[in-house]
Every structure is written in C-alpha cells, then in structure tokens.
Amino acid sequence: AEQIRQWKLEGEKKAVEARLSQEAALAMAEREKARAKAALEAAEEAKRKAEQEVQRRREAEMKARKEAEERDRVLTALAQKDNRYRKYTMQEIEVATEKFSPSKKLGEGGYGPVFKGHLDHTAVAIKLLNPEASQGRKQFQQE
Numbered sequence: 001a002e003q004i005r006q007w008k009l010e011g012e013k014k015a016v017e018a019r020l021s022q023e024a025a026l027a028m029a030e031r032e033k034a035r036a037k038a039a040l041e042a043a044e045e046a047k048r049k050a051e052q053e054v055q056r057r058r059e060a061e062m063k064a065r066k067e068a069e070e071r072d073r074v075l076t077a078l079a080q081k082d083n084r085y086r087k088y089t090m091q092e093i094e095v096a097t098e099k100f101s102p103s104k105k106l107g108e109g110g111y112g113p114v115f116k117g118h119l120d121h122t123a124v125a126i127k128l129l130n131p132e133a134s135q136g137r138k139q140f141q142q143e
Contacts (some may be wrong), residue, residue, distance in 0.1 A: 002143055004060070046048070086120075088119060092119065093119075093126055096117030096118055096119050096124070096126065097115040097116075097126055098117075099119045100113075100115055100128070101115075103116060104116050106125060111127055111128070111129050111130060112127065112128045112129055112130030113127075113130070114127050114128075115128070120132050
C-alpha cells in the first residue's frame with residue numbers, strides 16, 4: 001500500500017511537473033507570438049514609412065522639375081525680350097552730336113567718321129556709315 005501511495009504521489013508529482021512544463025511552454029509560445037507580432041508590426045511600419053518617403057521624393061522631384069521648367073520658360077521669355085540696345089531717332093542722334101559738329105568728331109573709322117555724344121546720360125561713340133566705306137553695310141549694322 002505504501003508502494004502504491006508513493007507511485008500515486010510520484011504520478012501526481014509528474015502530472016504537476018508536466019502541467020507546469022506545459023504551462024511554461026505555452027507561456028513561452030505566447031511570448032514568441034507577441035515578439036513575432038511586434039516584429040511584423042515594426043516591419044509594416046517601416047514599409048509604410050518607406051512608401052511615404054518614396055512619395056515625398058516623387059513630389060519633390062516633380063516640384064523641382066516644374067520649377068526648372070518655369071525657370072526655363074522665364075529665361076526663354078527674357079531672352080526673347082532682350083532689350084540691351086535701343087534704337088534712337090535721327091533727331092536724338094543729332095542732338096547728341098550737336099548736328100555732327102566738327103568739335104564732337106573723334107576721328108575716322110573703317111566705316112566713316114566717329115562722333116562723341118551723350119544718349120540717356122551715357123557717353124557714346126556714334127559711327128556714321130560712309131557710302132564709299134570699304135567695309136559692308138551688314139558688318140556696320142552688326143557692330
């Protein structure tokens with residue numbers, strides 16, 4: 001009877017140990033499951049942030065492209081409206097040179113006489129094309 005009692009106690013002890021071992025295994029499984037869930041959530045968050053970053057970069061690239069296109073349009077428009085020179089009337093030129101006064105003559109160039117004067121508050125040299133000039137009219141106009 002004592003032997004049976006000891007076997008019973010050992011059986012109960014083993015049952016308790018098995019139950020405790022099973023509970024520990026279940027607890028460990030729950031912890032692993034929680035860690036896996038946290039890792040999955042972290043991965044999903046990282047993916048979401050990466051997608052947001054990709055979208056931000058696309059938007060920044062589009063904005064930069066639009067700004068570059070606008071800058072190019074403005075520069076093209078400015079180049080087409082380049083007013084670095086102004087055409088003066090013959091009357092304005094005659095006033096500036098005192099009607100081509102000999103006192104305003106600076107000398108002779110390849111095209112003809114050169115006079116000094118002031119146009120728009122700026123000292124200028126005014127060249128006249130001599131009809132018998134050795135150089136052509138086209139070159140004179142380009143200069």
